[in-house]
Amino acid sequence: MDTPDDAAPDRARSATTRRYDAAGSRAALMSAAARCFGRYGYDGTSVRDIGRTADVDAALVYRYFGSKQGLFDAVSTSSTALFEPLRHLPLEDVAEWLHKVAFDGPGEGEVPHPVLTLLRSPRREEAVGRLRADVTEVFSESFASRLDGPDAEIRAELLAAWMLGMTLLRLAVQTPALTSAADRTLPYVRVAVDSLLDPEGKDSGGAAGGCCRCPMSGE
Secondary structure, eight states, X not given: OOOHHHHSOOGGGTTTSOOOOHHHHHHHHHHHHHHHHHHHTTTTOOHHHHHHHHTSOTTHHHHHHSSHHHHHHHHHHHHGGGGGXXXXXXXXXXXXXXXXXXXXXXXXXXXXXXXXXXXXXXXXXXXHHHHHHHHIIIIIIXXXXXXXXXXXXXXXXXXXXXXXXXXXXXXXXXXXXXXXOGGGOHHHHHHHHHHHHOTTOTXXXXXXXXXXXXXXXXX
C-alpha cells in the first residue's frame, strides 16, 4: 500500500520536472514504471521512485492510473505486446523472433517481461489469469490456426512454454550457460522451433524421414 509520502508531489524537484501534455505524462510514467518494476519489483518501487524516474510530478500517477497498482496493471498489460508479432510473422522467421525475445528482449531495467510480471505481481492469481488469457489468444488460437499438421494447439503452446522458460532461466534464475552463451544458442533454437512448426519434416525432408538436423552437423 502506498504511503502518504508516496502520494505527495516531490517538492524538491517540482521546479525542474518536465512539462508534458497528458499523453506525454502518461507515456513517461508508463516507461518509468516499466523500468522501476522490472528492476526492483512491485514492493521495492514507490510512486515517488516512478515520478522521479519519469521526471514528472509523482501525484500524476494517481490522476492517470488511480494508484500504484493501477499503473502496475497498465504496464503489465502492455508488456504482453511482446507476443503480438507472432500473429503475422512469416513462419520461417519465428525461430529468430523467439530467440530475440528470449535472449535480447526486455531485461531487468526495461519493460517487464510477462514472466517477471507474473513472478513479482502482488496479485499472483490475477497475473496468472492474464498471462493464460494472452498465451491462449496469441499462441493456442491465433498462431495455432496458422500451423498445418496434427496437434497444432499443443505445438503452439510448447513454443510459448519454451520461450517463457528460456526467459525465466535467463532473467530470473540466471543459469550460467544461457546467461553467458546467448550468441551460440540460435542454431539449437532454430532446430527445436522447426520441429514444432513442421513435425513431419515436409519442408525440410527431414525429421520424420530420419534426417538428423543437429546444429553442429552443418546439414
